[in-house]
Amino acid sequence: MSRPFVAGYFPEITRTFPRVLQLLFPDDIAQLCPEFVPGSVRHPSLAVFALGGIWIGAQGAYQYKTLRWWRAAFGCFGLMNFFALFLHCLVTITPGRTEVEEQPLLWSLDCLFTGLSSCAIVGACLDRLIDSARFWKAVTFAICLTSALLATVIFCRHTSTIGLELFYLVPLAFAGQVCFAAMLKELRPACLATVVLGGLLPVAGVVFDRYSCQIMRESVFYDLLGAPALMFAGCDVAFMGLKMWIDSIFFRRKSSDDLKRQ
Structure with a gap:
């Protein structure tokens, strides 16, 4: 289940590094654990975590109206x-074809908003790390906009997915580093531990996917503990x-300042 999910989502990268894909998701494991589809919903556990992500995102965007970067x-x-809920769970994919081949619009929107969310985190964290961050905010915004437009143009004109794949992965990796630095500067141990746990869940899902498959085979438990579901679960935990x-x-801090004035 996990191998076609990853290979279908990052087609150019997995074709460039086939040995890494084979190492993480061997052929025998891919055959042993095909996609779990109870009824009409693909990846039901992922669907639950995607719904949770929609709620977390909507709540944060509403609550942080005055914090533009965090709202974004x-x-x-x-x-x-x-968009991931529809792409990975609700639309039907023809056997033997990938999601990007069948649903290029949904796939591109999923990648774009992932990259934009990561870029916004970078801008927000730079604001905490640098006292005068107006310049860096402008630079971050320019990089985000240029990268998103370039990746979209490449995808539309040449049907190459590499631009959007990199726009998904590179800002995500950068956001993790900058966010970790900002959280260390204004340390809240429980918050940092929760974010780190969220970051480790996808890693655990990829590393232990073969063992989960061998133990649980085609079952709801493998659907819950496989790499696809844990990727989305980790994102939810990290954003919490x-x-x-x-x-x-x-x-x-604002509440305590208000109490001091009274």
Whole structure:
């Protein structure tokens, strides 16, 4: 189940590094555990986590109206989960074909909003790391906009997915590093631990996918503990940790300042 999911979502990267794909998701495991489809919903556990991501994103976008970068980060996260719900769970994919071949629009929107959410996190965290971050905010916005437009043009004109794949992965990796640095500067141990846990869940899903398949085979438990579901579960947990951290910095501090004035 996990191998076609990953290969279908990152076709150019997995074709460039076939040995890595084979190492993480061997052929025998892919045959042993095909996609779990109870009824009309593909990846039912992923669907639950995607719905949770929509709720987390919508709540954060509404709550952080005055925090533009965080509002954008949570709003794009919610939209990413919205399009992912249809792409990975609700639409029917012809056997032997990939999601990007069958649903290029949904796939591109999923990648775009993932990358934009990561870029917004970078801008928000730079604001905490650098005292005068106006210049860096402008640079981040320019990079985000240029990268998104370039990736979209490449995809539309040449049907190459590499631009959007990189726009998905590179800002995500950069956001993780900048976010970790910002959270260390204004340390809240419980919040940091929650974000780190969220980051480790997808890694665990990929590393232990073969063992989960061998033990649980085609079952709802493998659907829950396989790499696709844990990728989305990890994102939900990480954004919950971010939300805890943002609330502790911006809103609890504001409440304590109000009490001091009284």
